[in-house]
Amino acid sequence: MTVPAVISLVTLGVRDVTAATRFYQALGFELSPGSVDGAVSFFRTSGARLGLFGQDDLAADAQAEARTSDGFRGVSVSINVESPSAVDAALSAAAAAGATIAKPAHTAEWGGYSGYFADPDGHLWEVAHNPFWPLGRDGLPQLP
């Protein structure tokens, strides 16, 4: 008996679903018409789908404590791209859309090139080029 090895959806808890939705639309992410205005948004991302939900609603749904922690959440979400220049372009586009550059892109000791941006709720997104993880036809990294 196993658990299906798939990450279908990542849901980020946000203070204001409408404002967060505008941010991700400004990044260029395509909103699904299955979203409910101001209540829950889903984006047609490849890899895992992205969901936005009120942070208190998400806590209630998971029966977690209602208060969302401040500070580092212990999670990051990555966008893997095909080249270092694509990392720079994506971080610039994120900044233009209102993201905070949490860490400018640089060559990492593991041999890749990456940086981080934070969305308006502080969720951390890494943008990375990993030369050891070629992207497949589906645009997703192929792990060794």
Added chain:
Amino acid sequence: MTVPAVISLVTLGVRDVTAATRFYQALGFELSPGSVDGAVSFFRTSGARLGLFGQDDLAADAQAEARTSDGFRGVSVSINVESPSAVDAALSAAAAAGATIAKPAHTAEWGGYSGYFADPDGHLWEVAHNPFWPLGRDGLPQLP
């Protein structure tokens, strides 16, 4: 200028990479040989890939504050499956592997069937059947 609309990788910060790796292997997730024993683990999940990294290392990598917050992290990761019975089976398998059932599966007001488990570090995983999101050939939900 847009940001690529893809979630390639979800990295969970954990207290003990070796212990967390054992947990996800017990779920049946396939470890990539590109992992570094005790330092970083990657799993060949479909949808987004799963990474495990020491929570302080992850914070340092993102130049976030070093202390990981306790309590609700404001993020959940979902496994979408094809039927309510597959939700029950996956939650049972997770519990058998040492997960905490954070919320037993039940019929949700949005018309689906879902429950949550928490990994040993408290990261929340939803297991869901959404009748409005048929799974594609790649096993991933097709959003309207």
